Amino acid sequence: MGVVKSQPVLGAPERLSSRYGGVPVIFVESDEDNYVFGECWFKEQLSRVEFRSAASHCGGFAGCNAVLRAVGEERSAGNPAWGIVDRDAVMSQDRWDLVHETDDDLFEKAKPFGPEIKTLRRWEMESYLADVGAMEKCRAEIKMDQARPVPVVQDELLDHCQILVPHAAFNALCHTYKMDAVGDGWVTRFPSRAAINTAINSQQLPRISPVALNATVEYAQQVAKVDAFDVPGAPSGLRVDGLLRRVHGKALLMRFSNVHGINADMKGLLANRIKEMARIPLELVSFVESVAASNNA
DSSP, rough: EEEEEEEEOOOOOGGGHHHHTTOOOESHHHHHHHIIIIITGGGGGGOEEEEEEEETTTTOOOHHHHHHHHHHHHTTTTTTTTEEEOTHHHTTTTTHHHHHHHOOOHHHHOOOOOOEEESSSSSGGGGGGGHHHHHHHHHHHHHHHOHHHHHHHHHHHHHHHHHHHHHHHHHHHHHHTOOOOOGGGGGGGOOHHHHHHIIIIIIIIHHHHTTTTTHHHHHHHHHHHHTOOTTTTTTTHHHHHTTTTTHHHHHHHHHHHHHHTTTTTTHHHHHHHHHTTOOOOOHHHHHHHHHHHTOOO
């Protein structure tokens, strides 16, 4: 059974069980997520599980809350529904204990949105597209260049992640005080962590200081919380994997594209390269398999 696209909001007579004969449905936050999971990474599973953007269920509204609503409504109707939400959803709910949790096992066991909702360990879906092999393969193809050695690319990604630490920390502070966050594209202009840190202290903290009297101290505390996901002394690849739990995946992809003069959106290319290279994260494979198997339990 293929992915169902562009369906209207489902009414009571046409709930998921009647449409799909009881095949479990996994709701995801956006159409892009639906493409990555349903059209690309798990296409071979579509006889056992369906992926749908929550917007198709919730009148065009997307995101974490739409996933929670769609899953809740379908389960209340007795239909097998599950969901996947980004890790940033825990910050939207002010679950700071989980925002700052560096232990993957403890984070996984917490299940803040219930047992039917998979909360990604990494900050957002795009963080899983930041695969060193796929990124370099795409860069080399687009630029018609020779692929660089993996360690070289890992070191580059670690530099990008380090530069993004202040960005993630400041945005967490903004969320605390319900202030506008800094966009992911803002960070592409800075050549170093010191440069972005200086810009945040001189340009951004002053606008938040009227409501956060100890903004400088709180910002430093948030930086330390993000840095806790790093593993100093470990190989670059492991350090990148750790930091992708907290730095913004979209911002990392933007920085990589900007540095290498890539004007195209790489997300679709990266998803397909990850599939071709058999590098789909085990975390996601295990979840999808468990949902598919649940239908036979």
